[in-house]
Amino acid sequence: MTSVRLTCLLALLAAIFAQLTSGYRQSTTPPPRCRPGLIIDCNFQNEDLVWSRDENNECKTILNSCLFDQANCARHRQGRPLLEKVSKQECQQLCVNDCSQAPKDTVCTRRGDKYCTFPSQCEWAKHLCNTGEFWFQENPLPCGSNPVQCFS
The missing domain is CATH 3.30.60 (Wheat Germ Agglutinin (Isolectin 2); domain 1)
Known part of the structure; x- marks a missing residue:
């Protein structure tokens, strides 16, 4: 039981350290097109990938810029750091x-x-x-x- 608690504590500390060293900070202003009550209607037929990374320095590939905005709206509402657009090459190094x-x-x-x-x-x-x-x-x-x- 002690080893399970220690493992959980180490995982929590690693996640906190990753967020602190990643340079991500909580955004106080909502991302573009993200207003209370606004529902972003995105076209799932439009494939124009957006390469981004999250607060854990993981690559996130999103189908198009509309869905990227939608994801960042959800993150903002949850109090999570916004995704950051990066190049395909930079993102693929994080795969x-x-x-x-x-x-x-x-x-x-x-x-x-x-x-x-x-x-x-x-x-x-x-x-x-x-x-x-x-x-x-x-x-x-x-x-x-x-x-x-x-x-x-």
Whole structure:
């Protein structure tokens, strides 16, 4: 039990240290297009990726600038630091590449008329981050219990 508490304490301290050293500060002004009661209606057909990083220095790839604004509105309302736009190259240096310890929670995805089953959320995020190829999450159907091979 003591080792569990120590592990949790160390994880909390690491997260606090990462946020302090990242230079992120809570924004007191809302991001553009983020006003009380405003619902941002975004077009999911418009694929123009926005590469960004969060307060944990992790790469976040977002489908388009409208959804980026929407994500930052949600973060502002939650009192979280806003995502920072970065270049694709800078973001890809932050990609998670080791998913060996990730929970195996199958993710069914769609891109156009093609379906793909990733073995975990981590593998899905890793693929998106490394390739910039956005696959929409479709859990649980149409993949169901029969995984669809993603790439040959």
